[in-house]
Amino acid sequence: MFDILMYLFENYIHSEAEVMVDHELLTDELTRAGFHQDEIYKALAWLEKLAALQDTEAYPYLTRVGNQSIRIYTSQESQILDVECRGFLMFLEQVNLLDFTTREMVIDRVMELDTKFFCIDDLKWVVLMVLFNVPGKENAYSQMEDLIFDEQEGPLH
Structure with a gap:
């Protein structure tokens, strides 16, 4: 799929x-x-x-309460999203490419994938697809595109 x-x-x-x-x-x-x-x-x-997912009445968990949140992953989510993937999602939130709502959209879509093997490269594509489909996230989409296509070789300093 x-x-x-x-x-x-x-x-x-x-x-x-x-x-x-x-x-x-x-x-x-x-x-x-x-x-x-x-x-x-x-x-x-x-x-x-x-x-x-853009319909907040159908998905009320996407309505944010307060401006600070800590995401606790379920055991099923942790099986699919390994430590590297969860760390990447946190990084994307910290640099404001994802917010609470888009993070939850990404996790929702990842959990619906019918795959046994999921890696950080797959996650990057799911993030890109989600950002593309959310109005007002054009800048975040563009920055995510740069992260995917302009990856640096070697260590970053």
């Missing part, structure tokens, strides 16, 4: 190509690209839920 999300993001969203809204045409294209139909439906449902 994650491969389909990456395919869609790279071929439509990231390239600023016109996104097909007809699920049948999109499903046919993804099938021709070699993806299995059940995985295609899971990926499309994942994207629909991402769009729905």
Whole structure:
């Protein structure tokens, strides 16, 4: 499923190509690209839920109370998001690329992925997809893009 999300993001969203809204045409294209139909439906449902996360009435936990929060991860979340991933999410919050709401959106979308192996590179792409879909986060999206595509080689000083 994650491969389909990456395919869609790279071929439509990231390239600023016109996104097909007809699920049948999109499903046919993804099938021709070699993806299995059940995985295609899971990926499309994942994207629909991402769009729905902006509705705070449907997802009241995304409403922030106060301006300080500490995120305690469940055991399931800790199994998927290892220490490196959780540290990266904290870093993104500290540099104001993610806020409480977008962090929770990222965690929600990660937990819905149907994958046994998840790494920090996958997390970066999920963050990018979430930021792309949240109005008003264009600057954060651009900075996240720079983090992904302009990674420095060697130690940072």
